[in-house]
Amino acid sequence: MPTLTKLYSMQEVYDVSTYLDDHPGGDDVLLAATGRDATEDFEDAGHSKTAREEMKALCIGELDTTSSDIPELEIFSESQPPGYPNKLANLTKRYWAVPAAVVGISVVIGVLYLRKK
Ligand code: HEM
Structure with missing residues (x-):
């Protein structure tokens, strides 16, 4: 499920899977912005008030910043033989x-x- 995150005082998560075909800016820009903070991309595109209203309907919640779904990366030191x-x-x-x-x-x-x- 492609989701966009938006950061203001809190982080909001948007499910854009149903909006991909309808987005006037194309699905490619939405897909490129999924899974991360897309606030800057959204603001840079200069969206109208209507776009901001449409966006509210796609909000599925706030980002849980207390737990991380991303597993810890295993770091190998350079000195470790391959x-x-x-x-x-x-x-x-x-x-x-x-x-x-x-x-x-x-x-x-x-x-x-x-x-x-
Ligand atoms: C759920 C989130 C989004 C909604 C509801 C949305 C909605 C819209 C709407 C209604 C327009 C038409 C112009 C306007 O009314 O402002 C538009 C245009 C556009 N959007 Fe989005 N947008 C979203 C997210 C994004 C994101 C994350 C990006 C960039 C990565 C983006 C890039 C663009 C671009 C580049 C255009 C301009 C298309 C053109 O005028 O040729 N949008 N968007």
């Missing part, structure tokens, strides 16, 4: 015997081959 090389290093540590065996077998085969000659 996933893939780190995983590779762990695998190499755990399965070091595999490349060692391959090298050993190659050396034995090489020696046997040279002796035959």
Whole structure:
């Protein structure tokens, strides 16, 4: 549901989903302004009194600023090694015997081959 938020002394939330096709300024500007404070965009467009009246009908409530729906972002420090090389290093540590065996077998085969000659 596309919603616009408007900030004055309080934050109001507007459901613009039913108004997208009717907006004289086009649906693209409304969609671009959804999910955030659209006060500046709205004021910049120089809306008339009629527009402000129409807007009231679309208000669905006030923004709850006490709770956040946005999950906390996980911040990784730059010094933390990126996933893939780190995983590779762990695998190499755990399965070091595999490349060692391959090298050993190659050396034995090489020696046997040279002796035959
Ligand atoms: C629920 C909120 C909104 C309503 C009810 C609404 C309503 C209207 C109305 C009735 C007009 C015709 C001109 C007028 O009477 O002022 C209009 C024009 C316009 N609106 Fe909105 N508007 C809303 C939100 C927005 C937002 C958030 C933006 C910008 C991101 C925007 C951008 C424009 C533009 C650019 C025009 C001018 C179109 C033109 O004259 O070519 N509007 N709007």
